[in-house]
Every structure is written in structure tokens, then in C-alpha cells.
Amino acid sequence: MATFQRHRVTPWLLLTPQIAVVAIFFFWPAAQAMLQAFYVEDPFGLGRTFVAFENFARVLASAEYYRALGITVTFSAGVALGAMALALLLAVLADRVIKGAGAYKALLIWPYAVAPAVAGVLWGFMLDPELGLISAGLGALGIDWNHQLNGGQAMALVVMASIWKQMSYNFVFFLAGLQAIPRSLLEAAAIDGAGPWRRFWTITFPLLSPTSFFLLVMNSVYAFFETFGTIDATTAGGPGGATRTLVYKVFEDGFIGYDLGSSAAQSVLLMGLVGLLTLLQFRYLERRVQY
Amino acid sequence: MATLRLNALRKTYPNGVTALHGADLEIADGELIVVVGPSGCGKSTLLRMLAGLESISDGELAIDGRRVNDLEPAERDIAMVFQNYALYPHMSVADNMGYALKNRGVPKAERRRRVEETARLIGLEDLLDRRPKQLSGGQRQRVAMGRAIVREPRVFLFDEPLSNLDAKLRVQMRLEIRRLQKRLGVTAVYVTHDQVEAMTLADRLVVMNGGRIEQVGTPMHLYARPASRFVAGFIGSPAMNFLNARLDARLGGDILTLPCGTRLASPIPASGEAKTVCLGIRPEHLAVVPEGDVIDGDLSVRVELVEPLGADTLVHARLDGQDDLVVARIDGIRAVAEGDSLTLRPDPGRLHLFDPETGQRLAPMEPECQHSTCPA
Numbered sequence: 001m002a003t004f005q006r007h008r009v010t011p012w013l014l015l016t017p018q019i020a021v022v023a024i025f026f027f028w029p030a031a032q033a034m035l036q037a038f039y040v041e042d043p044f045g046l047g048r049t050f051v052a053f054e055n056f057a058r059v060l061a062s063a064e065y066y067r068a069l070g071i072t073v074t075f076s077a078g079v080a081l082g083a084m085a086l087a088l089l090l091a092v093l094a095d096r097v098i099k100g101a102g103a104y105k106a107l108l109i110w111p112y113a114v115a116p117a118v119a120g121v122l123w124g125f126m127l128d129p130e131l132g133l134i135s136a137g138l139g140a141l142g143i144d145w146n147h148q149l150n151g152g153q154a155m156a157l158v159v160m161a162s163i164w165k166q167m168s169y170n171f172v173f174f175l176a177g178l179q180a181i182p183r184s185l186l187e188a189a190a191i192d193g194a195g196p197w198r199r200f201w202t203i204t205f206p207l208l209s210p211t212s213f214f215l216l217v218m219n220s221v222y223a224f225f226e227t228f229g230t231i232d233a234t235t236a237g238g239p240g241g242a243t244r245t246l247v248y249k250v251f252e253d254g255f256i257g258y259d260l261g262s263s264a265a266q267s268v269l270l271m272g273l274v275g276l277l278t279l280l281q282f283r284y285l286e287r288r289v290q291y
Numbered sequence: 292m293a294t295l296r297l298n299a300l301r302k303t304y305p306n307g308v309t310a311l312h313g314a315d316l317e318i319a320d321g322e323l324i325v326v327v328g329p330s331g332c333g334k335s336t337l338l339r340m341l342a343g344l345e346s347i348s349d350g351e352l353a354i355d356g357r358r359v360n361d362l363e364p365a366e367r368d369i370a371m372v373f374q375n376y377a378l379y380p381h382m383s384v385a386d387n388m389g390y391a392l393k394n395r396g397v398p399k400a401e402r403r404r405r406v407e408e409t410a411r412l413i414g415l416e417d418l419l420d421r422r423p424k425q426l427s428g429g430q431r432q433r434v435a436m437g438r439a440i441v442r443e444p445r446v447f448l449f450d451e452p453l454s455n456l457d458a459k460l461r462v463q464m465r466l467e468i469r470r471l472q473k474r475l476g477v478t479a480v481y482v483t484h485d486q487v488e489a490m491t492l493a494d495r496l497v498v499m500n501g502g503r504i505e506q507v508g509t510p511m512h513l514y515a516r517p518a519s520r521f522v523a524g525f526i527g528s529p530a531m532n533f534l535n536a537r538l539d540a541r542l543g544g545d546i547l548t549l550p551c552g553t554r555l556a557s558p559i560p561a562s563g564e565a566k567t568v569c570l571g572i573r574p575e576h577l578a579v580v581p582e583g584d585v586i587d588g589d590l591s592v593r594v595e596l597v598e599p600l601g602a603d604t605l606v607h608a609r610l611d612g613q614d615d616l617v618v619a620r621i622d623g624i625r626a627v628a629e630g631d632s633l634t635l636r637p638d639p640g641r642l643h644l645f646d647p648e649t650g651q652r653l654a655p656m657e658p659e660c661q662h663s664t665c666p667a
Contacts, residue, residue, distance in 0.1 A: 184377035187344050192391035192442075193365040202390075206381045 030271070036264035043258035055265035064241070065249070065266070071155075072245040076223035078159040079166065084215055086163065087170030088208075092200070094171075095178045105175070112168035116229030123161035124234040147235065151242030154235045158243050161234060162227045169222075170215050177211035178204065217281050224274050246270050293445035293478050294320050295341070299350035302336050310336040312502045313350060321476045323469070327489035327525070328499035335450060337499070338482045342371050342448050354445060365394075370439035371448040374455065376431045378423040384434050385410075385419040391442045409441040413471070429460045436468070440475065447472065447479035453488065465491060486526055490514070498522045520650035523571050523643055529605060531571045531643070532617050538644070539565030547642075550612025555588045558642045559653060568653060571643035574605065577619035580634040588639075592617055594631045599623060608633060
């Protein structure tokens with residue numbers, strides 16, 4: 001007991017750096033945002049007025065906000081499903097490689113080390129309406145690519161760039177998941193008369209479900225928040241707001257429009273939305289992935 | 292129900308390692324063949340080649356006379372029980388058992404009927420809705436068996452199916468596997484490293500060593516007439532004693548002389564010059580001789596270690612001129628202490644002689660196996 005008493009302070013000391021980081025970079029700004037959501041502030045921060053829920057009411061009454069919500073849903077679904085499907089395909093293929101497996105894996109993981117803005121610039125350049133190699137190729141096929149004018153194409157561009165960036169992360173987890181499946185299970189299935197395709201869908205895929213579930217949560221959070229850099233560097237929410245996701249709108253309203261109160265209210269709503277989404281995923285999906 | 296024929300079956304891996312150097316074997320319909328050998332002897336490779344999980348480098352494998360070398364596992368109509376059971380963790384017991392039937396497009400009602408029938412046969416009726424992780428080791432083993440049985444395959448393959456169970460359950464499941472296999476009459480190949488399991492289960496035993504089949508025969512034939520020193524040492528527990536000896540022709544008969552000076556009548560005639568041989572005597576074929584009853588040919592030893600097993604006692608004793616201790620299995624009632632001097636008498640009809648270089652059996656060679664494929 002004496003030893004236990006003596007060490008009461010030590011755990012806290014050891015935890016301090018981590019707690020400090022979280023407190024300074026998450027709790028404090030989050031608290032500030034929450035506070036700010038109830039005020040209207042002038043652009044120079046010289047004075048503010050308490051307006052209770054007026055910021056929220058304005059946001060929830062604006063058609064722009066619902067449009068951004070719809071765009072976010074499309075964008076997130078596209079990114080999460082696309083990044084997971086492609087990563088799974090690559091992981092299955094990489095899992096079968098015997099020679100030079102290390103090199104393949106290193107190359108496939110590489111994009112994760114690229115900053116979101118750089119990924120955005122890279123894709124923006126490849127698909128640039130005037131200079132881009134891919135857009136020139138598409139032009140030769142009769143497709144007139146111009147994401148600076150065409151909203152659908154702009155969406156496709158940011159989805160592709162975001163997928164490319166996130167795929168590596170998913171790839172690592174899927175590969176680990178695949179390698180954790182005992183070989184004997186697939187051998188048993190082969191003896192039980194299941195061909196490769198059937199083996200994948202009835203054995204491998206269900207056994208990957210904990211990995212897939214985890215990645216679904218992570219990819220949703222990624223698509224909601226971390227794609228800001230990619231969008232900002234390629235389309236800047238345009239054209240005409242076609243790629244203005246909720247997180248981009250928070251930035252635009254707050255730091256370009258200087259409507260800090262509305263921006264804060266939106267970020268509180270966004271935080272709540274992602275929290276709710278994660279909760280739903282845990283409640284309803286996780287139950288189905290247990291075995 | 293099927294016959295199997297292995298003709299010079301060989302496995303060489305791409306890195307040049309040969310795991311199997313040409314195996315020849317004929318397996319009769321309904322026979323239970325046990326393949327036994329130490330780790331790395333190629334027994335699992337052989338089984339996996341039968342299953343189609345490993346490709347066949349050379350030679351021919353035929354089921355019911357039809358060459359199946361290039362058939363996929365699914366097309367060979369075999370069922371396999373894995374060491375780790377390989378149950379599908381995300382499926383219920385019933386789905387595990389019905390998986391193969393489902394893959395073949397057996398209608399749902401028929402599938403259900405067959406799964407339930409098999410479950411009754413092996414006592415799994417109450418567990419059909421459980422997931423594998425909710426089962427004990429013994430129950431999982433049973434499900435793995437059930438999954439193999441429900442398919443009504445032509446051949447059962449068992450890859451050390453009992454090695455993850457505790458000793459008591461292992462004995463029980465061993466009997467059950469034997470009973471089921473006989474009742475269903477399905478040809479089976481069973482791989483194990485446990486020679487007791489091998490002896491008790493097998494119709495015929497295949498002893499493997501270093502990627503080669505050493506000997507094939509009934510368990511009792513292998514016990515009584517091991518073809519090589521390896522088989523002699525592998526079959527029987529505790530293992531056979533091997534003693535250095537010299538075989539030469541003397542006046543009045545052919546004589547084996549041990550380094551300690553003891554002379555025994557040789558079971559085979561000496562040919563030409565005197566030569567060194569390896570004399571094998573099983574622990575159970577050494578009897579304790581009462582004092583005063585000692586005759587020529589008895590071994591006087593000094594006891595170094597005593598292992599009482601209850602019914603029997605194992606005595607490890609030093610015999611002059613031998614590198615290893617001699618083990619004798621004697622009556623458990625007899626009081627023997629470490630340091631005692633003891634006289635042991637080998638059973639003269641149960642001496643085995645092996646060539647010390649090649650390890651091949653020298654004598655006696657009379658065959659007593661009924662199977663045509665048994666090597667004489």
C-alpha cells in the first residue's frame with residue numbers, strides 16, 4: 001500500500017505530455033469554438049455580442065448548408081467506399097505476390113507519406129484542362145475534361161485525389177487482416193468445393209469484417225475532415241460550390257467571410273455529426289462483424 | 292469408398308528441396324492407413340498432395356484407378372480434418388458442416404437433413420447453432436469430423452487431428468474415429484507423429500523417414516519384424532534397445548558376442564568372416580532372472596534409473612561396453628532400486644539384427660503379412 005501511495009503522482013507525470021497535447025490542440029480550440037458559436041463577433045475581434053442560438057438557427061435555415069451537407073455525403077461515400085474497395089483489391093493481389101513482395105508493399109504505401117495539399121496539386125496538374133496529360137488523353141477519347149467549369153468533374157477529381165491518398169492506409173490494414181487469416185481455413189474451403197471467387201466472398205471477406213468496420217469509421221472521419229487540404233489545393237470548393245464540403249464551408253465562412261460565429265456553429269454541428277455517425281456505426285455495424 | 296494408388300509420387304519444391312522421394316503405396320477400399328514418422332519426414336506433404344493442396348512434382352496419384360494429379364482439391368471428392376480443425380469462425384456449426392454441400396448446390400432441405408443426421412451420429416445435435424469459439428477443443432474436433440462425414444466423400448484425410456487435445460480426450464476420440472471409419476467404410480489416410488495413436492488406429496501403418504517410406508504393414512507386423520533400425524526404434528514404446536555386437540561362426544553354432552563378453556545364440560547364420568552387427572531387443576523382451584538361476588547369455592547390469600508406471604516398471608540400466616542405457620520393462624511388483632545389480636535374460640526368439648551401416652534388417656526375414664503390397 002505504501003508503494004502504491006508513493007507512486008500516486010508518477011502516473012500523472014507520465015501522462016502529462018499526452019494530456020497537454022490533447023488539451024492545447026483539441027480541448028481548448030473545441031471549447032473556444034463552442035463558446036464562439038453563441039456570439040456574433042466583428043471581423044477584427046474587437047467586440048462580440050451574445051446571441052444564444054441565433055448562429056445555429058441561421059445555419060440550419062440556410063439552403064447553402066444543406067447543399068454542402070449533400071455534397072459531403074456524396075464525397076464521403078465516394079471516398080470511403082472507393083478507397084476501401086481499391087485498397088482491398090490491391091491487398092489481395094499483393095498478398096499473392098511472393099517475389100519482391102517488400103518492394104510492392106513499400107510502393108503501395110508511399111502515397112500515405114504525401115501531404116494532402118501535394119496530392120491535390122499532383123492530381124490537379126495531371127488533369128489540368130490545358131496542361132494535364134490525363135485530360136489530354138481524355139480529350140482524345142472525346143471527353144471534354146474541365147474541372148474548373150464542370151462541377152461533376154471537379155467532384156470526381158477531389159474524390160480521386162482523396163482516394164489515392166487514403167488507399168495506402170487502408171492497404172496496410174487490409175494486408176495485415178488478410179495475413180491474419182489462417183491458410184488452413186482457405187484450404188478447407190478449397191477442399192469443400194469452393195472456387196477462388198467463392199472462397200473470397202464466403203471466407204476471406206467475412207473474416208475481414210472487423211478490419212473493414214474499423215476502416216469504414218476511419219475513412220469517414222478522413223473524408224469529413226482531413227480532405228480539406230486536397231480540396232483547397234485543387235478546386236477550392238468550386239466551381240460554384242460543387243465541391244464545398246461541410247469542413248470547407250467552415251473554413252470559407254470563418255476565414256474568408258469572417259463570419260466567425262456561423263463558422264463556429266457549423267464546426268460544432270460537424271463535430272456532433274461525425275460523433276453521431278461513429279456512434280451509429282459502432283452500434284449497428286459492429287454487432288454484425290462479431291464472430 | 293475408393294481405392295488409392297500412389298506411384299513413385301515425388302515432391303520437389305522450387306528451391307530444390309525434395310520433401311518426398313518417390314512414394315509407392317496401394318490403399319484398399321475402406322482401409323485405414325496411418326502414416327507415421329518424425330517431424331519433417333514428409334508425411335504431411337504426402338497427405339497434402341493427396342488432398343491437392345500441394346502439387347505433385349512427379350509420379351502418379353490415382354483414385355479408383357483414375358489419375359487425379361491435376362485435379363483441384365474440390366474435384367477429388369475428398370474430405371480433410373485439419374490439425375487446428377480449420378472451422379469457419381463466422382459460421383455456426385450447422386453452416387460449417389453444410390458449407391461443402393452448399394457449394395455443390397445441394398438444396399436447403401436436403402442439406403439440413405444431412406447435417407442433422409450427421410450431428411446425431413456424432414453427438415452434436417444440441418450444438419448446431421453455436422459458433423466455433425463457443426465450443427471446447429473436443430467439440431471443435433467433433434465438428435471438424437462432422438464436416439468431413441456429412442459430405443460422404445470417397446476418402447477421408449486426417450492431419451494430426453488429435454494433437455491439440457488433452458491426453459484423456461485423445462484416447463477417447465481415437466476410439467471414436469476408428470469406430471466411425473469402420474462404420475462408414477470410407478477409405479482413410481491418417482497422419483500422426485504419435486506411434487501409440489498409429490498402432491491403435493491403423494489397418495496398415497506406413498512409417499516414413501527423411502522423405503521416404505521405410506516400411507508398410509500391419510501394426511503387429513511392423514512391431515514384430517521391423518524392416519530397418521529406424522522402424523524398430525520408432526514403433527514400440529519405450530523404444531527398442533540397440534546393442535553393439537559381433538556375429539561370428541563358432542564351433543557348435545553361430546554366436547553373437549557383446550562387448551561385455553556375453554554370448555548369445557544368433558538368430559541368423561553367420562556368413563564368412565566375423566562382422567559387427569546391431570542387436571535390437573525390446574524392453575518387454577528382457578526378463579529379470581532370479582539369483583542362482585543365471586545361465587550363459589544373460590546380461591548382468593547395474594540399475595541407474597527406475598520409472599514405476601504402476602503395472603510395469605521401466606528399469607534403465609548400464610551394460611558394460613554399451614553407449615546407451617539398456618531399458619527393461621519388468622513387473623511393477625518387483626522392488627528394484629537404483630544402484631542394484633540385476634540379471635536380464637533376452638527372449639531368444641525375439642532378437643532383431645540390423646546392419647550397423649545401412650540400418651537394414653538382417654534377420655530373421657520370414658514375411659507374415661497378408662497384404663500383397665507388403666514388402667517381404
